[in-house]
Amino acid sequence: MYNKEIETLSLEKLRKLQSERLVNLVNRVYKTVPFYKNLFDESGIDVSSIKSINDIHKLPFTKKTDLRDQYPFGFLTVPENQLARIHCSSGTTGKPTVVAYTKNDLDIFSEVVARSLAAGGAKSGMKMHNSYGYGLFTGGIGIHYGAEKLGMSVIPVSVGMTDRQITLLQDFQPEVICCTPSYAQTIAFELEKRNLKVSDLNLKYAILGAEPWTEAIRSDIEASLGVKATNIYGLSEIIGPGVSQEAYNEQGTGSYVWEDHFFPEIVDKDTGEPLPYGEEGVLVFTTLTKEAMPFLRYWTNDICSLSYDHSMSRTHIKMGQIKGRSDDMLIIRGVNLFHTQIEEVFQEYKELAPNYQLIVTKNGLTDQVEVKVETNSDFQIKLGLGGGFKEDEVMKNSALASMSNQLKKNIKDKVGLSIKVTLNCYGAIPKSEGGKLNRIIDLRNS
Ligand code: ADP
Ligand code: K
Structure with missing residues (x-):
């Protein structure tokens, strides 16, 4: 030991020991952290009522x-x-x-x-x-x-x-x-x-x-x-x-x-x-x-x-x-990931529709994340792809390829994880299941 x-x-x-430490701590945060002072005051908690760890x-x-x-x-x-x-x-x-x-x-x-x-x-x-x-x-x-x-x-x-x-x-x-x-x-x-x-x-x-x-x-x-x-x-x-x-x-x-x-x-x-x-x-x-x-x-x-x-x-x-x-925090190779972090990257792009899906799998022993996101119809029309496109056509179209590479890089910069980004055309990603958005599909244990 x-x-x-x-x-x-x-x-x-x-x-x-815990009681002494808790009483000290509560008094200290009440005096020094406005967040706690306000919280105590608003919820009517009297610092002097905290006398032991049982409180x-x-x-x-x-x-x-x-x-x-x-x-x-x-x-x-x-x-x-x-x-x-x-x-x-x-x-x-x-x-x-x-x-x-x-x-x-x-x-x-x-x-x-x-x-x-x-x-x-x-x-x-x-x-x-x-x-x-x-x-x-x-x-x-x-x-x-x-x-x-x-x-x-x-x-x-x-x-x-x-x-x-x-x-x-x-x-x-x-x-x-x-x-x-x-x-x-x-x-x-x-x-x-x-x-x-x-x-x-x-x-x-x-x-x-x-x-x-x-x-x-x-x-x-x-x-x-x-x-x-x-x-x-x-x-x-x-x-x-x-x-x-x-x-x-x-x-x-x-x-x-x-x-x-x-x-x-x-x-x-x-x-x-x-x-x-x-x-x-x-x-x-x-x-x-x-x-x-x-x-x-x-x-x-x-x-x-x-x-x-x-x-x-x-x-x-x-x-x-x-x-x-x-x-809904995910742990990917030990690193914590919230899907909202990825959503924030997407929000910066006016070419994307607000629909995406995050799929987690295991490739051998390593966690893999793929995120599928939809382009919007204005962007597709601009590219002459008004009728949509298939996933495997993305890398053949220079505008789509460059966009998916950029997204991958921005996500890597933001969350520190390499994630595969796949562009889908508008309407291709299932939207909801029974009213509830089903954005995260974690297949690691299946
Ligand atoms: P760390 O680098 O120690 O993982 P983080 O703050 O990045 O610290 O992540 C903390 C989260 O990681 C915990 O809330 C828990 O969800 C998960 N975690 C950490 N250690 C373990 C463990 N031994 N078993 C299961 N989950 C763990
Ligand atoms: K962790």
């Missing part, structure tokens, strides 16, 4: 749309010159979601990642091959500093260039790999293609997250990479990866939520009412210690359940696998 004292703290002491259900929820409305720095409780780092995540529409950290927040981030990696089997002195994306996303850099804090030697490979990744895995012989479960499968597939065996590498532990996965995927990765594979979960708004982690010797029983920093609740997705341990609902977190941008009862939209496992030495609560989302 990285922090045995905290990880095994008695529940009674944990509740006391948490009296507090309002914070949602991703609130972050958008306060873009970029409305939720800050400290002056901007006290920030040590700023990251972003996908926003629902328009602007990205901004998350900011003080020096102290970064220490907490590294601490929870160090705890997580240790629970996943990593130890000081081991090498870590880190294939999480470096950059604005919290994944790569977040894991990096936590691994250094644990005393590991980090190889900051980031995503892509799988050939080079294989070479480094062979030459450097790291014991630990961190990436998305689907990328771990891609690496395994490439090893097999090169006739490389598990014994050519030195991997022992794979710490995998950023997207949902299953026990079948776990067995596949464990066999093909010769590792113990565990789940790491997190989200930028709460801190990044390292909000929770599965222990390598307790696989399949859930991931420990480091609840001295992140207080979890499960609530009903329609009513917001708290649900008892074991029941499935929306996961909600309160960041008890974050300085720069703390959130009260942040609504993750992730569906899962929480429960205690009193037979273990770690005392913190465990969360089960994420069963799905209560919104």
Whole structure:
């Protein structure tokens, strides 16, 4: 264990710590964040009525749309010159979601990642091959500093260039790999293609997250990479990866939520009412210690359940696998995608009709997205295509071809993902099913 004292703290002491931290937090955000002050005042919540962690259900929820409305720095409780780092995540529409950290927040981030990696089997002195994306996303850099804090030697490979990744895995012989479960499968597939065996590498532990996965995927990765594979979960708004982690010797029983920093609740997705341990609902977190941008009862939209496992030495609560989302966020190769982000690109084109469809499939192990969009009839008439055209004629018409290439590039610039764009003629894409637009077709699990 990285922090045995905290990880095994008695529940009674944990509740006391959480209560102190919550009371401090509520007073602080009331004084420093106008959004929370207004919300408290409007809903008649008296700050002094929050006396312990048991009062948490009296507090309002914070949602991703609130972050958008306060873009970029409305939720800050400290002056901007006290920030040590700023990251972003996908926003629902328009602007990205901004998350900011003080020096102290970064220490907490590294601490929870160090705890997580240790629970996943990593130890000081081991090498870590880190294939999480470096950059604005919290994944790569977040894991990096936590691994250094644990005393590991980090190889900051980031995503892509799988050939080079294989070479480094062979030459450097790291014991630990961190990436998305689907990328771990891609690496395994490439090893097999090169006739490389598990014994050519030195991997022992794979710490995998950023997207949902299953026990079948776990067995596949464990066999093909010769590792113990565990789940790491997190989200930028709460801190990044390292909000929770599965222990390598307790696989399949859930991931420990480091609840001295992140207080979890499960609530009903329609009513917001708290649900008892074991029941499935929306996961909600309160960041008890974050300085720069703390959130009260942040609504993750992730569906899962929480429960205690009193037979273990770690005392913190465990969360089960994420069963799905209560919104329409898609996770493509670990990257969050809202269809509204694509819609915004289309809205800039007067040549397009407001009808599109997003189709997600798996090509081998990799998520693929194709978006079909309609041109409008004025544009078609201008091109002499008043009678319409077929999908396979697009690339033969220079105006249509150039438009679909432009759309592809603009989407890549906006969301950071390569997506196939297919132009359709006006009326070719089914409009609605029973009155409800059916824009997203996710065929990955079928
Ligand atoms: P990260 O880079 O850690 O994935 P993001 O903020 O970009 O952080 O994405 C957070 C979302 O990703 C979560 O709300 C959840 O939907 C999904 N996610 C992250 N980790 C996991 C995991 N281990 N299992 C399932 N979903 C996950
Ligand atoms: K993600």
